[in-house]
Amino acid sequence: MAKTMDVLLKGAGTFDGTDVAAYKAQGGYQALERVLGMSDQAVLDELLKAELRGRGGAAYPAGRKWSQMYKIPITPKYIVCNADEGEPGTFKDRELLRDMPLKVIEGMTIAGRVLHSARGFIYIRGEYRAIQRVFQKAIDNAVKAGYLGKNICGVEGFDYTITIISGAGAYVCGENSALLNSIEGRAGRPRIKPPHLAEVGLYKKPTLVNNVESYADLTVIYTQGADAFLELGVPGSGGTKLVCLSGNVKNRGVYEVGLGKVTLRELIFDPAFGGGIPDGKELSFYHLGGQSGPIGFPEQLDTVYDHDSLWDAGLSVGSGAVVVADGDVCIVDYCRKVMEFFVHESCGKCTPCRIGTMRVLELLTDLCEGRGRPGDTDRLERAITQISALSACGLGQSANKAIRSCLAHRREDFLAHEQGKCPAGSCAMKGGEGA
Numbered sequence: 300m301a302k303t304m305d306v307l308l309k310g311a312g313t314f315d316g317t318d319v320a321a322y323k324a325q326g327g328y329q330a331l332e333r334v335l336g337m338s339d340q341a342v343l344d345e346l347l348k349a350e351l352r353g354r355g356g357a358a359y360p361a362g363r364k365w366s367q368m369y370k371i372p373i374t375p376k377y378i379v380c381n382a383d384e385g386e387p388g389t390f391k392d393r394e395l396l397r398d399m400p401l402k403v404i405e406g407m408t409i410a411g412r413v414l415h416s417a418r419g420f421i422y423i424r425g426e427y428r429a430i431q432r433v434f435q436k437a438i439d440n441a442v443k444a445g446y447l448g449k450n451i452c453g454v455e456g457f458d459y460t461i462t463i464i465s466g467a468g469a470y471v472c473g474e475n476s477a478l479l480n481s482i483e484g485r486a487g488r489p490r491i492k493p494p495h496l497a498e499v500g501l502y503k504k505p506t507l508v509n510n511v512e513s514y515a516d517l518t519v520i521y522t523q524g525a526d527a528f529l530e531l532g533v534p535g536s537g538g539t540k541l542v543c544l545s546g547n548v549k550n551r552g553v554y555e556v557g558l559g560k561v562t563l564r565e566l567i568f569d570p571a572f573g574g575g576i577p578d579g580k581e582l583s584f585y586h587l588g589g590q591s592g593p594i595g596f597p598e599q600l601d602t603v604y605d606h607d608s609l610w611d612a613g614l615s616v617g618s619g620a621v622v623v624a625d626g627d628v629c630i631v632d633y634c635r636k637v638m639e640f641f642v643h644e645s646c647g648k649c650t651p652c653r654i655g656t657m658r659v660l661e662l663l664t665d666l667c668e669g670r671g672r673p674g675d676t677d678r679l680e681r682a683i684t685q686i687s688a689l690s691a692c693g694l695g696q697s698a699n700k701a702i703r704s705c706l707a708h709r710r711e712d713f714l715a716h717e718q719g720k721c722p723a724g725s726c727a728m729k730g731g732e733g734a
């Protein structure tokens with residue numbers, strides 16, 4: 300039987316995560332203390348060796364990002380933690396923020412130390428109001444214990460503070476450059492890149508943006524070492540990953556898995572994880588990594604869950620979301636709901652995303668309401684290709700992924716809707732002739 304891991308969330312919920320003494324009793328602050336005895340280069344080398352891929356969605360190697368920013372001679376530098384957690388079906392960062400806030404603070408402090416930054420910001424989703432209060436308490440306690448503020452751990456000149464910013468409530472504010480605009484008090488719209496944030500970031504200064512889970516992972520890397528971290532995962536994808544299972548699955552929740560250690564089948568069907576589909580129904584599909592991610596099908600269930608294996612199968616880890624759908628869910632209608640989300644969340648800055656998502660939604664709505672026409676599937680494919688090719692930021696560029704994977708694997712469902720038939724029997728025309 301496949302097994303959940305107990306590394307990043309070890310002890311979570313069993314002690315007061317805002318209490319420094321309690322956190323230290325669980326092994327807390329050993330990573331920072333070890334980093335204090337290492338040269339900057341040794342810390343960067345260890346991160347590169349650990350092969351930590353960013354946990355926010357894009358999976359960019361953290362060691363590479365840190366090394367690029369380290370080389371930039373401009374000061375001051377800023378450290379930003381992306382705790383916007385806006386990707387639908389994703390609810391893992393809140394576990395860390397609520398139960399392990401000092402772990403996230405320790406990770407951000409390590410980044411401050413190595414990248415010579417005295418200012419950290421954490422952008423926490425606006426709806427996580429209670430969690431913001433917990434996190435502030437943890438910051439205050441870390442200051443009192445000498446782990447934030449001036450001369451941290453008694454090291455002359457090691458000064459670092461963390462400020463909480465409450466998220467502005469839009470999905471696009473989770474995109475790293477929109478997030479920085481939002482911190483600066485501007486409209487949360489993405490910036491045109493380049494220049495990259497490592498050079499021109501917050502207040503036009505070099506800025507590191509990493510996800511909550513990525514910062515928390517640093518505490519594992521610098522206590523257990525890069526080799527041990529790598530062994531928790533696979534070459535190319537070190538460590539564990541917090542996976543969020545939801546939808547038509549028996550055991551919904553957050554599970555910690557070793558990257559490369561379980562298959563999608565185990566994640567969805569093993570009693571240690573999802574436990575299968577309720578009410579004896581069949582699996583129809585599963586949506587990976589949030590609305591911006593691709594959709595997987597039963598024939599892909601034996602794919603191993605790590606960045607490269609999923610990528611090879613046309614899938615992705617993304618944020619760690621796995622939303623499961625049973626056979627009663629119409630795939631075309633599901634795509635319609637995904638597109639509704641993108642229409643709502645497009646910031647409107649560029650036309651292909653602002654208008655293109657609306658046109659795609661109209662096409663999908665027509666298909667679902669019995670007004671489909673021959674050729675709509677091809678029109679749909681052309682439209683999503685244009686949107687992803689011509690959009691300026693990751694939102695528009697990824698708005699095509701769910702539909703594209705459905706067209707690749709279940710094109711016949713779209714063609715049936717052109718004829719006014721819904722194979723799942725859940726659209727307006729209920730499997731019969733168009734309304």
Ligand SMILES: Cc1cc2nc3c(=O)[nH]c(=O)nc-3n(C[C@H](O)[C@H](O)[C@H](O)COP(=O)(O)O)c2cc1C
Nearest residue numbers: 353354355381384385473474475509510513693694
């Ligand atoms: C529309 C959009 C929304 C995003 N939302 C989030 C988010 O809520 N949390 C997050 O960590 N990353 C989010 N990202 C990814 C960030 O832009 C960025 O890649 C990430 O914070 C970098 O951290 P990592 O390298 O540790 O993953 C989003 C990206 C896009 C395009």
Ligand code: SF4
Nearest residue numbers: 646648649652692695
């Ligand atoms: S792709 Fe969409 S969300 Fe991104 S900048 Fe353009 S309009 Fe805004």
